[in-house]
Amino acid sequence: MVAIQTYNLTKQFGTLTAVNSLNLAIHKGTIFGLLGPNGAGKSTLLSMLCTILNPTSGTATVNGYDILTESEKVRQSIGIVFQSISIDDRLTGRENLKFHAMLYNVPEDKIAGRIDEVLALLELSDRADDLVRTYSGGMIRRLEMARGLLHHPHILFLDEPTIGLDPQTREHIWSYIQELTRKKKGDLTVLLTTHYMDEADLLCDEVAIIDKGQIIVRDTPGNLKQDLQGEKISFNMKSPEILASLLSDNPRICKVSTESGLLEVQVIHNGNIVQEIFDIAREAGIEIDHISIHESSMHDVFLHYTGKEIRKEEDDNFTSQYRKSRRRR
Known part of the structure; x- marks a missing residue:
């Protein structure tokens, strides 16, 4: 069953097309990741799906x-x-949760019990009656997740849910997201945008990479990594250009590059290619000092399809935003 479906969904801002005739189906009960460089259309797409923005053309169904x-x-x-x-x-x-419950017309006789339930789920019960200004950045994010779940939604939109948080807090948030979907037993669909490739790899059943307002690839993280051409193998040596020329016609090597003292090859199938390269080097009188093998990651997938690095803007830091907002009051 489909939880979210878009039909030629398009959003233009003057001459800029932020989302371009997008057709996307997200299945119920999945954690779906949306990846893309800054300005790719992720936030605009979420805003339309949440009915914050109206599309220029096309439409979508949500639940x-x-x-x-x-x-x-x-x-x-x-x-x-x-x-x-x-x-x-x-x-x-x-x-905060009570105010949200009233906005969403949660029955009055159920508000207190529902608040207690989500506070316990996100491990905030012991701080429930403290002012939010005393919370850490991770606690604020967990409270916002509790608020988003308060009215039993069928679809949860998470826009960069862990950005700027420390690694330990990020891992805790990941555990909460996984636990939420497990407890809902297929009744909760999560659409997640993230700058963190490890987050997408760990959490998402499927991911789509969006660039210039269009989906350029979609699959499971495992399949996307596997579809990249093999592994990258790096060799440290003197004069790597000589060995690079000897490997340029090898049918099992799809890319050869050199830097100062470093030869990097991308292989289609590893097998015994490392030993083969060592044999070629030995016959040419080239000594290899060190070798490292790099398996394909979601970062490699992202770079392969977009040609861009994920940029982490200074203002992305969640805790920094919180502190700035307090200083303005």
Whole structure:
């Protein structure tokens, strides 16, 4: 069953086409990752699916509801964790959740119990009655996830949920996301945008890479890594250009590059290619000092399809944003 379906979804801002005739189907119960460089259209796509922005043309269904003609039903069936901070730090955690429950028309007799449930799920019960301004960045993110789950959404949108958090907190958030989908037993679909390739690799059942407003590839992380041509093998030596010329016609090597003291080859199938390269080097009187083998990663996949590195802007730091917002008050 499909949870999200887009039909030639397009968004233009003047002469800029942010999302370009996008057709995408996301299956119910999956964690789906959306990857792309800055300006690729990720946030614009999420904004349209959440009914924050209207498309220029085309449409989409979210949980079976059309984003144009049934926007209120769409909003009632989704939860959102925005990249930017959207929690009121002058309230307690519990007060923030109660306010959200009222906005989403959670029955009054169920609000208290539901708040206790999500606080326990995100391990915030012991800090529920503290002001949010006393929370760490990771606690704020967990509170925002609790808020997004409060009204039992069928689809949860997570826009850069762990950006700027320390590695340990990021791993805790990953565990919460995995636990959420496990407990929901297929009833919760997660659409995740992220700058972290390891996050996409670990969490996502499927990922799609978007660039210039279009999906350029989509598959499971495992298949995407496997589809890259083999492994990268690096050799440290003097005068790597000589060995590079000897390997240039090898049918099992698809790419050869050299830097100062380093030869890097990308192989289609490893097999005994390392021993073969050592034999060629020995016959040519070339001494190899060191070797390292690099298996394909999601970072390699991203770089292969976009030709770009993920940029981490200074203002992306979640905790930094929080502190700045407090100073302005």
